[in-house]
Amino acid sequence: MTARAFASPDKGLEKASVDPQVLDWAQCLAAMPAARHLVESTTPKALRERLIALLCQGPGLVWANCLYLDGSGRWLGLDGSDAQFDCSDFGHPYAHVIRSGKSLSLSVRDARARLDCPAFQAQVAALDGQLRLQVRPLRAANGARTWLGALALVGESESVRALAHDEGLAALEALTCQLWHRLTQQQGERQRSQVLKDSLAKLNEGARRQALAERLAGDLLGGSAAMQLLRKQMVRAAETNLAVLVQGETGTGKDRVARAIHGASQRAQGPFMAINCAAIPETLLESELFGHEKGAFSGADQARDGLISQADGGTLFLDEIGDMPMALQAKLLRVLESGRYRPLGASEERRADLRLIAATHQPLRERIQEKRFRADLYYRLGQFPLQVPTLAERRDDIALLTDAFIADFCSREARPPMGITPAALRQLKARHYPGNVRELKNLIDYACAMTPSGGDIEAYALPGEQAPLGEALADGAPVVGEAALALTDDVIDLRQTLREVEAAIIRQRLQRFDGNRTQAAESLGLPKRTLAHKCRLLELDSK
Numbered sequence: 001m002t003a004r005a006f007a008s009p010d011k012g013l014e015k016a017s018v019d020p021q022v023l024d025w026a027q028c029l030a031a032m033p034a035a036r037h038l039v040e041s042t043t044p045k046a047l048r049e050r051l052i053a054l055l056c057q058g059p060g061l062v063w064a065n066c067l068y069l070d071g072s073g074r075w076l077g078l079d080g081s082d083a084q085f086d087c088s089d090f091g092h093p094y095a096h097v098i099r100s101g102k103s104l105s106l107s108v109r110d111a112r113a114r115l116d117c118p119a120f121q122a123q124v125a126a127l128d129g130q131l132r133l134q135v136r137p138l139r140a141a142n143g144a145r146t147w148l149g150a151l152a153l154v155g156e157s158e159s160v161r162a163l164a165h166d167e168g169l170a171a172l173e174a175l176t177c178q179l180w181h182r183l184t185q186q187q188g189e190r191q192r193s194q195v196l197k198d199s200l201a202k203l204n205e206g207a208r209r210q211a212l213a214e215r216l217a218g219d220l221l222g223g224s225a226a227m228q229l230l231r232k233q234m235v236r237a238a239e240t241n242l243a244v245l246v247q248g249e250t251g252t253g254k255d256r257v258a259r260a261i262h263g264a265s266q267r268a269q270g271p272f273m274a275i276n277c278a279a280i281p282e283t284l285l286e287s288e289l290f291g292h293e294k295g296a297f298s299g300a301d302q303a304r305d306g307l308i309s310q311a312d313g314g315t316l317f318l319d320e321i322g323d324m325p326m327a328l329q330a331k332l333l334r335v336l337e338s339g340r341y342r343p344l345g346a347s348e349e350r351r352a353d354l355r356l357i358a359a360t361h362q363p364l365r366e367r368i369q370e371k372r373f374r375a376d377l378y379y380r381l382g383q384f385p386l387q388v389p390t391l392a393e394r395r396d397d398i399a400l401l402t403d404a405f406i407a408d409f410c411s412r413e414a415r416p417p418m419g420i421t422p423a424a425l426r427q428l429k430a431r432h433y434p435g436n437v438r439e440l441k442n443l444i445d446y447a448c449a450m451t452p453s454g455g456d457i458e459a460y461a462l463p464g465e466q467a468p469l470g471e472a473l474a475d476g477a478p479v480v481g482e483a484a485l486a487l488t489d490d491v492i493d494l495r496q497t498l499r500e501v502e503a504a505i506i507r508q509r510l511q512r513f514d515g516n517r518t519q520a521a522e523s524l525g526l527p528k529r530t531l532a533h534k535c536r537l538l539e540l541d542s543k
């Protein structure tokens with residue numbers, strides 16, 4: 001390309017009434033395709049590539065490059081290359097033009113001799129020393145004259161010298177800068193709106209998960225940190241199809257966890273099939289799970305679908321997986337890995353699309369050591385492991401669970417609402433629960449049954465830890481004694497505590513004798529008048 005390639009037409013052709021920029025129709029029309037090609041660029045990078053291709057088409061130039069200033073304003077980069085030019089390194093010509101805002105022109109030989117930046121030297125290494133290099137700063141024509149980058153052109157000496165005054169090139173450069181600036185702004189806006197969209201999506205995602213976790217709180221009660229964490233993990237598990245292994249002591253709520261994950265998952269509309277591996281004889285377990293063909297074994301009069309087939313499209317819950325026989329464990333592993341199973345007596349395999357949730361209170365790692373559980377199955381089952389906390393690890397939840405279980409009892413038994421005295425609640429909180437939530441629930445059911453309609457559960461209505469449930473109130477005295485003992489750790493006001501214990505005993509006796517004070521006093525070895533006095537003091541008259 002020669003300078004003429006960019007040159008504006010002869011000034012003599014300019015007409016007074018015509019925009020001074022539009023000088024010659026023929027030349028304008030000839031330049032149109034190239035301009036349109038640039039205008040159609042959708043990114044600054046595409047624009048630079050088109051510009052370079054355009055420049056290199058013209059005679060006289062052997063090399064053209066367009067550098068861009070990065071977001072920090074400290075570096076100039078090259079499309080499709082890792083090379084970076086520090087704007088404060090005057091070992092290359094680009095820093096000079098960016099600093100001065102003016103074009104720079106020198107021979108390639110001089111450039112090699114005077115500029116020592118290795119990246120720049122690599123650029124010009126293959127060029128003939130006779131050629132000339134011109135570097136032109138590129139700035140947007142906006143008010144701030146924002147820096148965009150630099151244009152580097154190499155060609156025959158004469159051609160390059162002429163470029164300095166080439167109005168055609170200046171016009172092409174101006175158009176490029178205008179488009180570049182606009183595309184950069186659009187790109188920035190697109191990026192900003194994408195960031196906004198992403199963060200909104202994240203917020204929505206977070207809100208959705210939070211709402212789901214709160215919904216789970218209706219099934220799986222507990223406001224303790226341990227339960228909140230568990231519910232969050234359950235939401236994550238529900239979002240996937242991974243096998244879930246729920247571990248935890250007996251009565252902690254593993255069954256509830258499994259059902260809640262199913263209910264929160266995309267399979268919620270599908271079946272939830274559950275089986276307790278410990279409750280089914282070994283010989284039956286296989287056919288229960290895999291199903292069988294007619295005549296597969298004696299007594300198999302009809303073909304029957306197993307739980308794996310019935311759980312298709314839903315969830316299969318294997319409770320007490322630790323009790324599954326080794327031979328069956330191998331078959332289960334195959335189902336998990338291939339999604340295929342073979343009913344007993346069937347000649348062909350079938351497919352099942354199910355999510356498996358397994359639960360156990362057994363320490364499976366120990367069972368592996370004892371060679372009673374397959375390690376490969378353990379790892380396959382535990383794609384998403386969940387540990388359900390014991391009640392002891394979340395004593396804070398006892399009050400909430402208690403209220404819920406009382407309300408549940410009253411609704412089941414059609415009783416009026418019932419409460420619990422602070423002393424009884426303190427005792428509940430102080431107890432040891434080897435049976436975890438199930439034990440607490442049973443205990444509350446019992447205490448509710450022992451409390452008169454509309455009354456509050458008193459400490460004495462709670463069975464003693466050592467006493468079998470059924471005997472708890474058969475003889476009031478020992479129970480109250482134990483209740484009082486269980487309270488000792490919590491006692492902060494001895495007199496108040498003694499009053500509460502005394503009141504509980506008297507109230508209990510009055511209930512037992514249908515309010516007959518004479519009989520109650522006799523049974524407690526007290527004169528009737530003393531009991532009456534105590535009732536007044538303890539404000540038991542109105543109850």
Ligand SMILES: Nc1ncnc2c1ncn2[C@@H]1O[C@H](COP(=O)(O)OP(=O)(O)OP(=O)(O)O)[C@@H](O)[C@H]1O
Nearest residue numbers: 219220221249250251252253254255256361437438
């Ligand atoms: N977080 C909870 N909220 C409400 N009820 C619960 C909770 N956890 C457990 N329960 C209740 O406790 C009882 C035992 O729960 P579940 O059967 O789920 O425990 P589990 O860990 O599966 O017991 P096991 O190991 O003995 O099979 C059930 O009545 C259940 O409703």
